Amino acid sequence: MTDDFESITTKLFSNGLKDILAEGKIGIEKESLRVTKSKISRKKHQPSLGSALCHKHITTDFSEALLEFITPPFVDKNAGLSFLDNIHHFVSHNIGDEIIWPFSMPPFIESDDQIPIASYGSSNLALFKTTYRNGLSHRYGRAMQAIAGIHFNYSLSEKIWSSEFFNNKQKNSSTQRSTIYFRMLRNLHRMNWLILFLFGASPIVSKNFLSNRNTGFQKLDRHSYYLPYATSLRMSDLGYQNIHQSNNLAVSLNSLQEYIFDLKQ
Structure with a gap:
């Protein structure tokens, strides 16, 4: 399946998959x-x-x-x-x-x-x-x-795998299912910044998370600091996306095989 986005979107709607997708x-x-x-x-x-x-x-x-x-x-x-x-x-x-x-x-x-x-x-x-x-x-x-x-968990409706959209020889195989889910993961990963920008709500951190990295932060009270216009410090290098942790957790989303290989390293 090498279709571009417009082609895939057309197929989804022409094959009546819009309602099936809503059943995820x-x-x-x-x-x-x-x-x-x-x-x-x-x-x-x-x-x-x-x-x-x-x-x-x-x-x-x-x-x-x-x-x-x-x-x-x-x-x-x-x-x-x-x-x-x-x-x-x-x-x-x-x-x-x-x-x-x-x-x-x-x-x-x-x-x-x-x-x-x-x-x-x-x-x-x-x-x-x-x-x-x-x-x-x-x-x-x-x-x-x-x-x-x-943690947000999502699964496609079982109906989608028997639809005409997946009309190749592997339409019911676990390989194709993994391929589709990893495509979805890559899209989420690519657009993650927008999700955090629109819905992030953690502009305040306690001072113990700052150490000496408080440039630009303003004091809220004796224990808390905030960054003006910040959306999700939780997902910054001050939070759970700590740069040292991220560097050690480079996990491929290209395929199930690469994903498992990286997790084992």
Whole structure:
């Protein structure tokens, strides 16, 4: 398939795939810190929220205080958002005097000791998950791993693979499916800057993320600085797109084979 964009768009609409594309499923994984008095909570994951190891929709990420809300995949986008909203309400009513921190960048952190690593129990799986997080702590630092984010999961409708649009001999093969998904990934990667420009909402960072790199930043209060006109410092080299980390994680999106090869390096 070497068609240009205009040709592909024409085929999509002429083959009636517009409605099929709208039937793709979306799932969301949203991370949020539990916070007390503008500091990361040191309390354990509340039993009233269920087991962080086993719960399908409410768990923890790197830190014991870093909640992760997981929705099932939905075709109806509004239903997915409602499900996420319901999780938020449930958690808010079951964490006492704590609040769900509304920003991706953490509040002020004096030291890594203030960020408790997630604990899941004493089973083999639980110990493995905690050990893995200890490894992340040593490699990147706890402050970096305490940065929250949203993972957006998307899958095409199964109907699309049997449509006339994929009319070559490999139309049902896993190879073609991988090819299409990697094309989508490359487009997202290419246009990622625009998504951050339009929807980024993290212009403020706590001073512990700045070190000596505070050129252009203005002081908001004794712990926080902001960059005028900034959109997503979370995805800058101050946040989760740390330049040292990015240089070590150059992963190809050309094909599944190259992707797997780079991940193994």
